[in-house]
Amino acid sequence: MKIERIELNNFGSYEDLNFFDVMTDDQSKRIIVIGGKNGAGKTTLFTAIQICLYGHASFGFKTSGKRYLKEIYDLINNQARLDETKSAYVKICFSESRIDTDHYEVTRFWTWSNSIITEIFSVKQNGVLLDEEAAMNFQNYLLHLIPPELHKLYFFDGEEIADYFLDEQHNNIKDALLILSGNDTYELLYNNIRRLLNGVESGNESIAQNYADQRESLAKYSQEEAQLIGEIVELRTDVERLEADLNHENKAYAANGGVTLEVWKDLQNALKDEEDRRERINWKLKSAAAEILPFIIVKDLLANVKEQISAEKDLQAYRILQSSLNTSQFKRCISNIMKKTSSHSPAEDTTLLVNAIQSFFENQDLENKTPIFMLSEDDGLSILNKIAAVEEYKTATFSKDRRRIEDSIQRSTKIRTQLQKSSIENFESHVKCVSDLTNQIERLKSELTGKETALQELQDRTEELKKALNHSRKALEAELKKQSVSALSDRMLLLVEELQEQQYKKLIADVEHDLNRKFRELIRKDDFVDQIYLDNDFSLHLVRNQAVEVSALKLTAKRHGAATLKVSLKQAGFQSLMTQLNTTEESLGFALADCDEETMILPIELDYTRFSNGEKQVLVMSLYWAIMNQSHNKLPFIIDTPFARIDTEHRANITEKFFKELQGQLFVLSTNEEIRHEHMVSLDQQIAKVYMLEYGEDKRTRISEGSYFEVK
Incomplete structure (x- = not known):
C-alpha cells in the first residue's frame, strides 16, 4: 500500500481545499517530511x-454513533462550520499491489445543519465508484489490513508510543504481533478444526469437546474483558469530561461575580459589623466630649479647685479640733488628771495646760482661710475623683479612635465594592447546573465501580477457567492414548495448539534478537544492558551482569529462604545462580553454604521505569522496530513528533539506524526542534517530497511544497 495524494477540505485549520501530492516513480524515495511549528x-x-481510512475505529468507537459524529463536528474548520452551505472532506488516494496494481480513492465527506453532522463514505477503485456494500467490504478490508490493534504501530505518535509499549497491558502488543506476523491464522485453523470436531458423531461425551468448549468460553471471557475495559475507559473519559464541565461552570460563575448565598450573607454581616463598630466608637467619643472635654479645656482651673477642696477639708478638720478643745468635757478631763498629780494649785494648772494645748493646735493659715465650696465629704470625694479622671485621661485616645473609624470606613468601602462586583442573580441556575453535573458524575462513578467489580469477577473466573482448561488438556492427552475413534480431530486440536505455541515462541525469539541488536545500535552506551528478554506475556526484562556478594546471598537464604531470594534476584538472576551452583531450588541453601566464592556474576534485572525519558524512548523505538520487522506487508507509517523524548546524542543514530531501515512508505511530521538540517542531509537519498506547514494570523494552515525550515 502506497499513499499518492492526500486532500483536506475545511478540516481543522485547513480551510478550503489543501492537498499533498506525494506520488513519485522512484521506488527508493519513500520518505515524506512534513515540517511545521507547534x-x-x-x-x-x-x-x-x-479518520479517512478508519472512521469511528480511529477513535476506538464500535459504531459511527453520536459520540463519533461529535468528534468529527469539533474537527470541522471553525469558519466553514458557520456556513451550513459549505461541506468538508478528507480524501486519500493510494495504490495497492497484489496480482495487479489497483488505484483507490477513499473519501469521507461531511455536511452539517443545526450542529447535526452527516457523513458519506465512498470508495473509487481504478476510477469506478463502488456501491455501498462494496465500499463497506473495502472498509472491512482496510480494518483487516491494519486492524485497530495495529493503529498505534502504523500511526506512531512519539509522545504516546512509550506509554503504549511500557504500560501493564501487554495483551494488545501480543495480539498486534500475532496479526503482523500472520500467526493469527493458527487461531482460525483451530476454530475450523473445532467446527469439524462438532460434526463428528460420538457415542459418548468427548473429552476433546469439553476441552474445546472451555477454550471457547475462555475466548468469550477475553472478549467480555476487552469490552469491559473499553466501557471502563469510556466511563472514565465521561467522568473526566463532566468534572471538567463542573470546574468550568464554577470558574465561569465566579468570573461573572457569582457567589454563594453564604458568601453574600457573610459580606452583608461584615458590612453591618463595621457600621456597629463605628457607632460604638462615635458614642464613646460623644460621651467623652460631654463628660471629659469641658474639664480638659479648664484643666489649670481644676488644679485650683482641687487645692481649694483640700484646704477646705483641712479647715473643717481644724475647726472640729478647735471646737473639741473648747468643750467643758475636755476641760473637766484635764482638771481630773491634774487632781491626781501632786499639783499645789490644780485649778490654775488646769487653766494653764488647756491654754497651752489650744495654743499648740492653733493654725493661723487655716484661720485666715475662707471656705468657698463648703462641700460635704461625699461630694468632695466625688469631685476629686472626677478631677483625677480628667487628669489621667489621654487625649491621644481621640486620635486613635478617629483612626479606628477611618479604618472601618475603608473596610466598609472594600466590602461594598465586593458586593457590587458580586451577584446572586444566577445563583439558582448555577446551583441547578452544579447539582445536575454532580448527579451525573456520581451516577457514572457508580456505574464505573460496577464495571470495575464485574471486570475483577470476570478476571477471577478467567483464572479458574484457565486452571480447569489445563486439567482438561491433561485429561485429553491421557484419553487420546486409549482412543482411536475421532483421534485425528482430537489430536489436530492439540497439534495446532502446540504448533501455535512453538511459532509464538519462535516469534518471541525473533523479536528478542532484533530488539537486542537494535537497542545496542541506538543506545550509544557500552555495557548499558547485557541482555533483554521477552517472556510469553510480552513483558520486558532488561538485565545487566553484576558482581553480587555471596555472603549477602547466604544471609538472605538463611533468614528468609530460597523463595525470597528468587523474588529478590528475579527469574534470570535466580536461574543463573542455580545453574552456577548446579543445584535445585530446594537445595539452594545448602549449595550456598558450601560455596567458597566471595562474589558471583549474576544477571540483575533493571527497572526500566527509572530510565531517563530519552533512554526509555530508545528502548521503545528498538522494540517497535523489532516488532515491525516481523510484518509481511509493506504499509505506510505516519510518525508524529518522532523525537518526542530523544536527546540530541541519540537522534543521529536513530536517523541512520531506525528511519532509514524501516520498511515501507514513511511520513514524518516534525518541528524544527526535531528533524534538523543534519538529519535531512542523512535522509536525502530516501526523501521523496518535503512540505512546510505555516499557520497564519488568519488562523488557517498553508502548505508550501519543497520547503522545510532552513532547508530549501
Whole structure:
C-alpha cells in the first residue's frame, strides 16, 4: 500500500481545499517530511489520515454513533462550520499491489445543519465508484489490513508510543504481533478444526469437546474483558469530561461575580459589623466630649479647685479640733488628771495646760482661710475623683479612635465594592447546573465501580477457567492414548495448539534478537544492558551482569529462604545462580553454604521505569522496530513528533539506524526542534517530497511544497 495524494477540505485549520501530492516513480524515495511549528497543523493531518481510512475505529468507537459524529463536528474548520452551505472532506488516494496494481480513492465527506453532522463514505477503485456494500467490504478490508490493534504501530505518535509499549497491558502488543506476523491464522485453523470436531458423531461425551468448549468460553471471557475495559475507559473519559464541565461552570460563575448565598450573607454581616463598630466608637467619643472635654479645656482651673477642696477639708478638720478643745468635757478631763498629780494649785494648772494645748493646735493659715465650696465629704470625694479622671485621661485616645473609624470606613468601602462586583442573580441556575453535573458524575462513578467489580469477577473466573482448561488438556492427552475413534480431530486440536505455541515462541525469539541488536545500535552506551528478554506475556526484562556478594546471598537464604531470594534476584538472576551452583531450588541453601566464592556474576534485572525519558524512548523505538520487522506487508507509517523524548546524542543514530531501515512508505511530521538540517542531509537519498506547514494570523494552515525550515 502506497499513499499518492492526500486532500483536506475545511478540516481543522485547513480551510478550503489543501492537498499533498506525494506520488513519485522512484521506488527508493519513500520518505515524506512534513515540517511545521507547534500548532501549524501536523497533528490535524495525522488525525485526518486515520479518520479517512478508519472512521469511528480511529477513535476506538464500535459504531459511527453520536459520540463519533461529535468528534468529527469539533474537527470541522471553525469558519466553514458557520456556513451550513459549505461541506468538508478528507480524501486519500493510494495504490495497492497484489496480482495487479489497483488505484483507490477513499473519501469521507461531511455536511452539517443545526450542529447535526452527516457523513458519506465512498470508495473509487481504478476510477469506478463502488456501491455501498462494496465500499463497506473495502472498509472491512482496510480494518483487516491494519486492524485497530495495529493503529498505534502504523500511526506512531512519539509522545504516546512509550506509554503504549511500557504500560501493564501487554495483551494488545501480543495480539498486534500475532496479526503482523500472520500467526493469527493458527487461531482460525483451530476454530475450523473445532467446527469439524462438532460434526463428528460420538457415542459418548468427548473429552476433546469439553476441552474445546472451555477454550471457547475462555475466548468469550477475553472478549467480555476487552469490552469491559473499553466501557471502563469510556466511563472514565465521561467522568473526566463532566468534572471538567463542573470546574468550568464554577470558574465561569465566579468570573461573572457569582457567589454563594453564604458568601453574600457573610459580606452583608461584615458590612453591618463595621457600621456597629463605628457607632460604638462615635458614642464613646460623644460621651467623652460631654463628660471629659469641658474639664480638659479648664484643666489649670481644676488644679485650683482641687487645692481649694483640700484646704477646705483641712479647715473643717481644724475647726472640729478647735471646737473639741473648747468643750467643758475636755476641760473637766484635764482638771481630773491634774487632781491626781501632786499639783499645789490644780485649778490654775488646769487653766494653764488647756491654754497651752489650744495654743499648740492653733493654725493661723487655716484661720485666715475662707471656705468657698463648703462641700460635704461625699461630694468632695466625688469631685476629686472626677478631677483625677480628667487628669489621667489621654487625649491621644481621640486620635486613635478617629483612626479606628477611618479604618472601618475603608473596610466598609472594600466590602461594598465586593458586593457590587458580586451577584446572586444566577445563583439558582448555577446551583441547578452544579447539582445536575454532580448527579451525573456520581451516577457514572457508580456505574464505573460496577464495571470495575464485574471486570475483577470476570478476571477471577478467567483464572479458574484457565486452571480447569489445563486439567482438561491433561485429561485429553491421557484419553487420546486409549482412543482411536475421532483421534485425528482430537489430536489436530492439540497439534495446532502446540504448533501455535512453538511459532509464538519462535516469534518471541525473533523479536528478542532484533530488539537486542537494535537497542545496542541506538543506545550509544557500552555495557548499558547485557541482555533483554521477552517472556510469553510480552513483558520486558532488561538485565545487566553484576558482581553480587555471596555472603549477602547466604544471609538472605538463611533468614528468609530460597523463595525470597528468587523474588529478590528475579527469574534470570535466580536461574543463573542455580545453574552456577548446579543445584535445585530446594537445595539452594545448602549449595550456598558450601560455596567458597566471595562474589558471583549474576544477571540483575533493571527497572526500566527509572530510565531517563530519552533512554526509555530508545528502548521503545528498538522494540517497535523489532516488532515491525516481523510484518509481511509493506504499509505506510505516519510518525508524529518522532523525537518526542530523544536527546540530541541519540537522534543521529536513530536517523541512520531506525528511519532509514524501516520498511515501507514513511511520513514524518516534525518541528524544527526535531528533524534538523543534519538529519535531512542523512535522509536525502530516501526523501521523496518535503512540505512546510505555516499557520497564519488568519488562523488557517498553508502548505508550501519543497520547503522545510532552513532547508530549501
